[in-house]
Amino acid sequence: MFKRMTLCVTEATPEEVIQAAIRLCSKDAEVYVLHVVRLLTDFSRKEVSDKFSWVMSLLKKAGLKSKLEIVESTDVKKAIVSFAKEKSSEVIVIGTIPRKGLLGYFSESISDYVVKNAPCAVVLIKKAGQLA
Amino acid sequence: MSSPSIFPMLIFIATIFLVFKHPTIRIPFTSRYVHIDYGLAPIIGVIVLFATHSIDGNTVIRGILGSDSVKPYSIIILIMALSYICVSLDFTGLFEYLSLRVVNASNGYGKKLFVYFFLLTAFLTLFTDNDIVILTMTLIIFYVSKNAGLDPIPFLFTQFFVVNVLGMALYIGNPTNIVAADAYGLSFIEFAKWMFLPSISGAVTCLILLWVIFRRRVPKKFKKPTINPNLALKNRDGALFGSALLAFTILFMSLPVSWTGVPIWAVTLIFATVMAFHDLILYRSNRAILSRLPWKIVPFLIGLFIIAEGLASTGWTDLFASLLSKISGNLAGGIFGIGLLSSIAAGFMNNHPMTIFFVKAFQSPHFASFGASKLGPTLALVMGSNLGANLTLMGALAGIMWAKILSDKGCYISFSQFSKYGFAVMLPVITVICSTLMVELMWA
Numbered sequence: 001m002f003k004r005m006t007l008c009v010t011e012a013t014p015e016e017v018i019q020a021a022i023r024l025c026s027k028d029a030e031v032y033v034l035h036v037v038r039l040l041t042d043f044s045r046k047e048v049s050d051k052f053s054w055v056m057s058l059l060k061k062a063g064l065k066s067k068l069e070i071v072e073s074t075d076v077k078k079a080i081v082s083f084a085k086e087k088s089s090e091v092i093v094i095g096t097i098p099r100k101g102l103l104g105y106f107s108e109s110i111s112d113y114v115v116k117n118a119p120c121a122v123v124l125i126k127k128a129g130q131l132a
Numbered sequence: 133m134s135s136p137s138i139f140p141m142l143i144f145i146a147t148i149f150l151v152f153k154h155p156t157i158r159i160p161f162t163s164r165y166v167h168i169d170y171g172l173a174p175i176i177g178v179i180v181l182f183a184t185h186s187i188d189g190n191t192v193i194r195g196i197l198g199s200d201s202v203k204p205y206s207i208i209i210l211i212m213a214l215s216y217i218c219v220s221l222d223f224t225g226l227f228e229y230l231s232l233r234v235v236n237a238s239n240g241y242g243k244k245l246f247v248y249f250f251l252l253t254a255f256l257t258l259f260t261d262n263d264i265v266i267l268t269m270t271l272i273i274f275y276v277s278k279n280a281g282l283d284p285i286p287f288l289f290t291q292f293f294v295v296n297v298l299g300m301a302l303y304i305g306n307p308t309n310i311v312a313a314d315a316y317g318l319s320f321i322e323f324a325k326w327m328f329l330p331s332i333s334g335a336v337t338c339l340i341l342l343w344v345i346f347r348r349r350v351p352k353k354f355k356k357p358t359i360n361p362n363l364a365l366k367n368r369d370g371a372l373f374g375s376a377l378l379a380f381t382i383l384f385m386s387l388p389v390s391w392t393g394v395p396i397w398a399v400t401l402i403f404a405t406v407m408a409f410h411d412l413i414l415y416r417s418n419r420a421i422l423s424r425l426p427w428k429i430v431p432f433l434i435g436l437f438i439i440a441e442g443l444a445s446t447g448w449t450d451l452f453a454s455l456l457s458k459i460s461g462n463l464a465g466g467i468f469g470i471g472l473l474s475s476i477a478a479g480f481m482n483n484h485p486m487t488i489f490f491v492k493a494f495q496s497p498h499f500a501s502f503g504a505s506k507l508g509p510t511l512a513l514v515m516g517s518n519l520g521a522n523l524t525l526m527g528a529l530a531g532i533m534w535a536k537i538l539s540d541k542g543c544y545i546s547f548s549q550f551s552k553y554g555f556a557v558m559l560p561v562i563t564v565i566c567s568t569l570m571v572e573l574m575w576a
Contacts, residue, residue: 010540010541011541011542038267039222039223039364041363041364042363043228043359043360043363043364044364051278072420076540097540101546101547101548102525102546102547103525103535103536103539103545103546103547105153106154106526107532107535107536107539108167108536116156116165
């Protein structure tokens with residue numbers, strides 16, 4: 001069980017990832033829900049808050065202390081690792097979509113980078129049957 | 133002509149493969165990893181060629197300082213300076229603001245939104261950086277589609293295709309335009325004189341074809357999301373200053389060098405420095421902007437120029453020039469043949485290495501074209517270097533980046549799906565652009 005978690009969310013994050021993250025938390029855990037944006041403006045703040053309100057509701061329902069963190073960066077993978085370092089997270093939870101075909105062969109996965117460079121434990125969660 | 137050594141060509145091919153594959157490799161006996169990305173791959177290629185004595189120090193120096201009319205260092209300064217101005221302008225939130233204004237202006241009509249997105253992409257791509265336009269528009273299209281229940285695919289393909297079709301209109305539209313234009317000695321105005329009309333005719337053809345293909349996937353009416361575009365604007369004064377500065381930069385670039393006495397790369401560098409000072413005053417630090425610049429393009433282009441010099445010194449470009457001469461023996465061959473060949477080559481080997489390799493071949497004494505003029509093949513090459521990006525996702529560095537962003541957001545576009553639309557739309561577009569170029573050259 002982890003006490004301090006960075007939970008990475010994107011538009012493609014399914015509920016399974018959030019449920020799995022909840023199961024990994026101790027009762028008094030702090031969860032930082034992290035979303036990386038290219039430009040941090042009042043518009044993107046509002047948009048992200050609306051978009052991930054369902055995630056915050058699930059965490060609140062599970063009785064966890066959580067905070068939505070919006071970070072501005074053009075390099076998502078580096079932003080995740082820096083954020084986890086800054087917050088001294090014990091674990092990073094991130095959803096992963098295994099890509100097939102040439103795009104899978106030629107594109108670098110964010111989760112691969114995070115696993116190799118994170119300062120803490122990393123949990124990758126794949127939704128059952130999910131294949132891009 | 134004796135057959136050239138195969139080794140430099142193998143290194144060239146391996147470099148292109150590494151640019152696409154960009155593997156992460158563990159450094160032996162350590163727990164560290166090195167990411168061989170598009171910035172590092174050509175440098176590794178150069179090191180291998182140098183270590184195996186396939187190239188010498190002079191080739192490396194020629195690759196950086198240039199030979200003939202192509203000066204790699206000036207091209208790189210121009211690209212980076214122009215990127216700084218565009219990135220700084222983007223940082224103010226102006227492009228997102230404009231995109232949201234367009235969504236509001238469509239008033240919930242699908243057809244209007246389709247055309248307005250096309251027009252905004254066209255406007256932005258003419259005067260700013262292609263990658264920034266793609267990034268901004270992709271995110272806004274995604275936002276609107278999700279909130280209004282629209283299918284994002286028609287809008288995504290339209291913006292991506294239009295960026296690359298209109299990227300060929302002006303000298304500053306794409307780094308490959310600068311490489312090809314400098315090799316032939318085309319000024320900003322001369323470039324626009326030849327390429328503006330063909331790219332407009334191509335863009336109109338592209339819009340019509342995309343509408344025919346996607347019209348059933350664009351609803352007549354949609355529920356317009358409630359948007360306040362002003363919220364996207366981070367810094368109104370910065371946006372106004374940046375827009376004015378960009379306009380002046382383009383204006384000064386279009387003046388003949390004989391009037392200003394300053395080369396075009398120096399003009400851009402001066403304006404970028406002004407912008408940097410303004411940013412320092414406005415934000416107290418311009419680190420955020422500097423970190424967004426495409427720094428890796430510097431080693432990428434330098435490495436490719438050096439490898440191309442290596443290919444030239446070992447006889448590969450002479451061999452290729454002889455082959456190209458066979459298809460460019462008349463005007464139609466020089467335009468249609470080179471145009472189609474360079475588009476397809478860019479689609480499979482990326483537009484930057486393709487352009488540098490073709491330019492080197494055009495400079496070879498073994499290259500002979502119709503009327504002894506290289507203008508037709510050069511203009512066709514400019515077209516190919518831009519449109520190759522619409523044939524396959526490997527045609528430009530932006531292609532894989534675009535597909536990956538979409539995939540991370542849960543919208544998967546496969547290589548084959550992209551190429552299916554790419555070939556269906558681009559082959560007629562290439563035909564229209566080549567025909568327009570031919571008419572222009574015949575009347576000139």
